[in-house]
Structures are given as C-alpha cells and as structure tokens.
Amino acid sequence: MRLFSFATVVVLVFVLIAGCGSPRGRNDHDVGTCDMDEPNCAEGLVCNVVIDADPRCVAPLTIRGLVLDATDDSVIAAALVQAVDVNGAAVGTSAATAEDGSFTLTVPAAWDAEGAPVEGSYTLRAQAADFQSFPTAIRPALPLDASTATLIDEGWVIENALTTVKLLPLPGDTSNLGSISGTVSAEKRAGILVVAEGVAGGFTGFSDADGVYTIFNVPAGTYTVRGYAAGVQLDPAASTVATAEDQTGVELTQSEQPLSSVSGNIQIVNAPGDSQTSVVLAVESTFVEEAARGTVPPGLRIGEVTGDFTIEDVPDGRYVVLAAFENDLLVRDPDQTIGGTRIVRIEVPDPDMGNTVMLPEGFKVTEALAVIGPGAEGPEEVTTPTPVFEWQDDSSEDGYEVRVFDAFGNEIFSEEIGPVSGSATVSHSYAGPALEPGMFYQFRATSFRERTGERTAISSTEDLKGVFQYVETP
Numbered sequence: 001m002r003l004f005s006f007a008t009v010v011v012l013v014f015v016l017i018a019g020c021g022s023p024r025g026r027n028d029h030d031v032g033t034c035d036m037d038e039p040n041c042a043e044g045l046v047c048n049v050v051i052d053a054d055p056r057c058v059a060p061l062t063i064r065g066l067v068l069d070a071t072d073d074s075v076i077a078a079a080l081v082q083a084v085d086v087n088g089a090a091v092g093t094s095a096a097t098a099e100d101g102s103f104t105l106t107v108p109a110a111w112d113a114e115g116a117p118v119e120g121s122y123t124l125r126a127q128a129a130d131f132q133s134f135p136t137a138i139r140p141a142l143p144l145d146a147s148t149a150t151l152i153d154e155g156w157v158i159e160n161a162l163t164t165v166k167l168l169p170l171p172g173d174t175s176n177l178g179s180i181s182g183t184v185s186a187e188k189r190a191g192i193l194v195v196a197e198g199v200a201g202g203f204t205g206f207s208d209a210d211g212v213y214t215i216f217n218v219p220a221g222t223y224t225v226r227g228y229a230a231g232v233q234l235d236p237a238a239s240t241v242a243t244a245e246d247q248t249g250v251e252l253t254q255s256e257q258p259l260s261s262v263s264g265n266i267q268i269v270n271a272p273g274d275s276q277t278s279v280v281l282a283v284e285s286t287f288v289e290e291a292a293r294g295t296v297p298p299g300l301r302i303g304e305v306t307g308d309f310t311i312e313d314v315p316d317g318r319y320v321v322l323a324a325f326e327n328d329l330l331v332r333d334p335d336q337t338i339g340g341t342r343i344v345r346i347e348v349p350d351p352d353m354g355n356t357v358m359l360p361e362g363f364k365v366t367e368a369l370a371v372i373g374p375g376a377e378g379p380e381e382v383t384t385p386t387p388v389f390e391w392q393d394d395s396s397e398d399g400y401e402v403r404v405f406d407a408f409g410n411e412i413f414s415e416e417i418g419p420v421s422g423s424a425t426v427s428h429s430y431a432g433p434a435l436e437p438g439m440f441y442q443f444r445a446t447s448f449r450e451r452t453g454e455r456t457a458i459s460s461t462e463d464l465k466g467v468f469q470y471v472e473t474p
Contacts, residue, residue, distance in 0.1 A: 032056050044155075049110045051118065059155030061117045061146060063105045065163030067097045067126050070469075071438035075101025076167060079128035082208050083107050083144075086121055088229075088298030089191035094208035097128075109146040117156050120146030124165055125206055129216045130174040131167035133204065137293040137325075138407060138442045138467045139379060168407050168439065170217060177217045178241045180225060182250035184211035188232040193297040194252070195283055196223040196239065202285030204295050220245070227252045228283055230299025231313040233259055255316075260348045263310040264359030266323055269333065270459075271367040277324045278303040279363070281311060284318040284345060288409035291442075292343065292463070294320050314357075318347050323363040325463050333364035334446055334457035369394055369445060369461045372425055374468040381471045385435055390427045391461050393420050394447035401448065402428055407440040437472035 033054040034040065039047030041057035048058050067079040081103045082094040092107035109120035123141035127133040135141040142162050149156040180203075184192050189211030195202045198221045205215035207227070215225075220243040227234040233255040241247050268275050280301045282294025300319075302311050321344040324330040332343075350357045372390035374380040389402060397419050404413040413432025420426045426445070435441065446460040 046106070048108060051110050051112055053113060056111070056115075058111055058115060059151075060106045061109045061120070061149055061156045062154075062158070063107055063122065063124070063144065063163055064157055064159040065103055065124070065165065066101045067103065067128065067165050067167060068101055069131075069438075070166035070168050070440075071436070073166075075099075076128050076131065077101060079103075079126050079131070079167070080208075080214060081105065081124060081126045081165070082206065083122040083124055084191055084206075084298075086143075087191075090207065090209045091122065091190070092209065094210075094212075107146075116151075117146040117149050122146075124163065126165045126167060127205060127214070127216055128167055129177070129179065130170055131216075132170060132407065133216075134165055134167055136407065137291075138405075138464060139440055140464070142378075166438075171408065174217065176243045177219060178243070178245040178247065179214055179216050180205075180218055180223065180239050180241060180247045180250055181212070181214040182225070182237070182248065182252065183207075184213065184227055184234065184252045186211070186227075186232055186234060186252070186254040188229065191229065191298050192232065192234070192252075193228040193283070193295060194225065195228065195285060195295070196225050197285040198223040202283055202295070204283075204286060218247075225250050225252065226317060228297035228300070228315055228317060230297070230311075230315075231259070233257050233315045257316060258355055259312075260314045260316070260355040260357055261310055261312050262314050262319075262321070262346065262348065262357045262359070263308070264321065264344075265308050265362035266305050266365055267362050268306065268330065268365050271330060271365070275328075275330060275365075275367075276304050276306045277328050277330045277365050278326055279305055279309050279311065279321065279323050280325050281314065281319040282322055282325075284320050287320045290411050291405050291409035292322070293409060294322070296325075314348050316348055318345065320345050321359060321363075324365045324368075327462050327464050329368055329370075329462070330365045331368040331460050331462055333366045334460050335364075366459055369447065369459050371461050371465040375442070375466045379440060379467040379469055382468045383471055383473045385470070386430050387468060387470075388427055388429050389443045389445065389466070390425050391445045391466075393424055393426050394458055396449060397447035397458060398449045399447075400426060400428075401446045402443060403446075404430065404432055404441055404443050406436075412441075435470040437470060440467060440469045442467045 034047040034057045045057040046060045067076045077099045079097045082090050095103040097103045109117035112118045122144045149158045184207045190209045192207040194205045194213045203218050205213045207213040222240045225237045234252040235255045239250045280296045287294035349355045370392040443466045447458040
C-alpha cells in the first residue's frame with residue numbers, strides 16, 4: 001500500500017471533493033464520483049476507475065520522457081510517441097515530441113481509495129522520420145507500472161530511465177523518403193498495425209487512440225495500405241508516394257468480410273518436460289528472411305502451446321507463422337532436412353480452405369542453447385569493440401556457426417568454430433567489421449553435426465537473446 005503524510009491525504013481529499021463529478025452524479029453519500037461516459041470533471045482532472053468503488057475525478061496520470069538519437073543522445077523533435085497496453089492496443093493520448101525531444105502522455109489507470117494510481121501497465125512506441133521505429137524484435141520495450149508514479153503539483157507522473165526512448169538512424173541517404181498518413185475508421189481503431197506493402201517490402205506504423213496513423217520512411221512507389229489486429233477487418237487502400245512526398249488522407253474503413261482462424265500443431269522434441277511455447281503470425285511483407293524476424297500485429301499470438309493451437313479472429317493478409325519466437329528456452333528446430341522445420345507462409349483466407357486455415361504440417365520445436373552473455377536477460381551494453389560471446393555447449397556437436405546481425409536485420413559477421421570438450425560453455429570473440437557506437441546487435445550460435453559429408457543443424461540460441469549495444473568509451 002502507498003503511504004501518505006496527513007497533509008497529502010488532506011490535499012487529495014480536497015481535490016476529489018471540490019473538483020469532481022457532475023451535479024447529477026453527486027449526492028450526500030457519494031461526493032466526488034463521476035460518470036466515465038460523461039465525466040464533466042473540473043479542469044485539470046480526469047474521470048478514472050477506482051478499485052472497489054465508483055469512478056472519481058482525479059489528477060491525471062502522465063508519462064513524461066525524451067526521444068533521443070541512440071548514436072549521440074541528441075534530441076529528436078516531431079517523433080510520434082504512444083503508450084500501449086499489454087495487448088498492444090494504444091491507450092490514453094499520443095504525442096509528438098517538442099523541439100527539446102520531450103513528450104507527455106496521459107494514460108488511464110485504476111486508483112485506490114486514497115487517490116493514488118495502483119494498477120496499469122504500459123510500454124512505449126516511438127517512430128520518426130529518418131529513424132528505425134521502436135520497439136523491434138531485438139529491442140523490446142520494457143513495461144512501465146502505474147504504481148511507480150510520483151505525485152507532483154500537476155498530478156501523478158511516471159518518469160524514469162525507461163521513458164527515455166533512443167532511436168537508431170536509418171542507414172544511407174534518407175532525403176528521398178516520404179510518408180503515408182491517414183485514419184482508421186472502425187469500431188476498433190486504436191493500436192492497429194498499419195503496413196504499406198509494395199515491391200520494396202512492408203513499411204509500418206501504428207494508429208493512436210483516435211485511429212490516426214503515420215508511416216514514416218516510405219520510398220517512392222505504389223503501395224497497398226492494410227491494417228492488422230486481431231478482431232478487426234479493414235478494407236485495404238491504395239497509395240502512391242512520390243519522392244520525398246508526404247501522402248495524407250489514406251483512410252482504412254471497416255470491412256464486412258469475415259475474420260478467419262489459423263490452426264496447427266507444435267511438436268516439442270528433445271526439450272525438458274512441461275515445456276510450452278507460443279505461436280505468432282508476422283505480416284509477410286515485414287519479414288526479414290536472414291534474421292527470421294517480422295512484425296506481429298496486436299493479438300495475433302497464442303501462448304502456452306504444447307500441441308494443437310488455434311489463433312482466432314485473424315484479418316485477411318499474408319503471414320509467416322513463427323513458433324517459439326520469444327524467450328521460453330525453446331527454438332524452432334533448425335534442422336531443415338526434416339519435416340516440420342521449414343518456415344511456413346500462409347494466405348488468409350486460404351484459396352482452398354476459406355476462413356478456416358489449417359497449416360500443412362506441424363512445427364518441431366527443441367531446447368535452445370542458453371545464452372550466457374552478452375544479452376542473457378535483455379539488451380546489454382558492451383564497451384569493448386571485440387565482445388566475447390558465450391553460450392551453453394551442445395554435447396553432441398561437431399561445430400558451431402556464429403552469426404551477428406545489426407538492428408536492421410543485416411548479417412554483418414559469420415564464422416564457424418570447431419567442437420568444444422571439457423567445458424559446459426563455449427566462448428568466441430567477435431572478429432567482424434568495426435561495431436558502430438550506439439548500434440544494437442544480436443549474436444546467434446547454431447550447433448551442427450556432420451555425417452558422411454552432410455551437415456545437420458542441432459539447436460541454436462534463442463530468437464530474442466544475445467542482444468547487445470556497443471557503447472564507445474572515452
């Protein structure tokens with residue numbers, strides 16, 4: 001329970017009594033309550049849920065932070081920032097950063113009887129022209145907890161290291177890139193993944209709480225703009241972007257087409273008992289083949305899978321089905337010489353099966369090689385230009401392939417090393433091109449065996465571990 005001084009409690013009670021509620025919502029026994037549909041709170045107050053009580057007008061809960069360039073910590077103005085809930089849906093207000101890179105978002109929370117926010121979990125999204133969006137598969141956004149807010153004159157505020165978002169500049173010349181913006185007009189419009197799909201791949205953005213979206217960094221070309229989220233079907237829209245043009249007014253409207261389901265089977269082999277994993281649908285146009293990563297729309301994931309699975313309410317589109325795409329001590333079996341290990345692509349609805357899509361074969365998932373470092377528990381800073389990668393030894397291997405990717409999914413280094421004996425772990429020093437200060441990287445190790453001249457992959461490190469950021473020291 002949050003503790004308050006007597007003076008603080010008096011101030012809070014005065015605010016609640018003096019500023020809250022419409023006249024029709026107040027009586028002698030219910031002073032300060034409000035109606036969530038018609039709040040009518042005093043200026044500077046918001047109507048919010050109270051645990052085990054009626055909603056009340058309270059000082060708002062805000063998230064304050066900065067958006068910076070990850071390479072030099074310079075500020076980024078006009079970046080779009082939004083908070084999303086555990087389901088990936090946008091909540092509260094959205095904001096564009098000021099000239100000093102700062103932003104303020106107002107977010108909903110559940111309050112206790114003392115007038116403090118106690119329940120609410122959020123992660124931040126940010127995007128800007130000339131920068132890679134955040135988060136990405138190897139740069140996850142860590143959750144912010146409403147109960148960590150502090151009370152200041154303006155209300156309750158969450159502001160800490162996690163509210164400073166650092167974006168990576170896109171490589172090369174970005175002066176010829178444009179943007180596509182518009183509105184999602186549907187009953188469910190917040191937190192929709194919006195993808196501009198063209199010959200150069202898929203470029204993404206997310207709609208805010210009002211359904212407004214912007215897709216930055218779009219090359220010149222013709223695109224089909226689609227919206228993706230579980231439970232919502234939208235008609236696609238066409239858009240043509242000229243060089244360095246900002247295309248506006250591209251509206252995505254509610255479709256009458258039915259949603260679909262995707263079903264399949266997971267086979268967990270050579271893994272500890274009681275193992276379980278997850279399955280996600282990544283939009284195919286965003287999928288990076290070499291890194292085996294793609295953008296997953298909100299809600300198109302099912303967890304705790306041990307065998308059969310079904311993902312419901314899937315909108316139309318083309319997807320890549322990925323298993324064990326998170327840190328669950330499991331990976332997709334990398335031996336692609338056997339059935340059930342190839343990456344599966346599907347079309348929804350299926351031309352033959354319609355809206356009930358069945359995968360042609362099951363997924364084989366196996367125990368991962370544990371990452372010792374860097375990046376065993378999350379992205380980790382390294383200050384040496386030649387970091388040492390360490391992972392669990394696979395006792396039956398004939399060797400390992402070590403690969404390093406940058407944050408954009410580009411493979412920058414690959415090397416084979418021989419087997420290890422007499423040690424529970426394997427260590428290998430990076431010997432590739434110079435690391436860029438501020439850039440995020442991921443190393444992956446795959447064990448293999450060779451028989452009669454043929455190589456077979458056995459296992460690998462996990463999809464989202466082994467992430468590190470190179471920080472140059474003076």
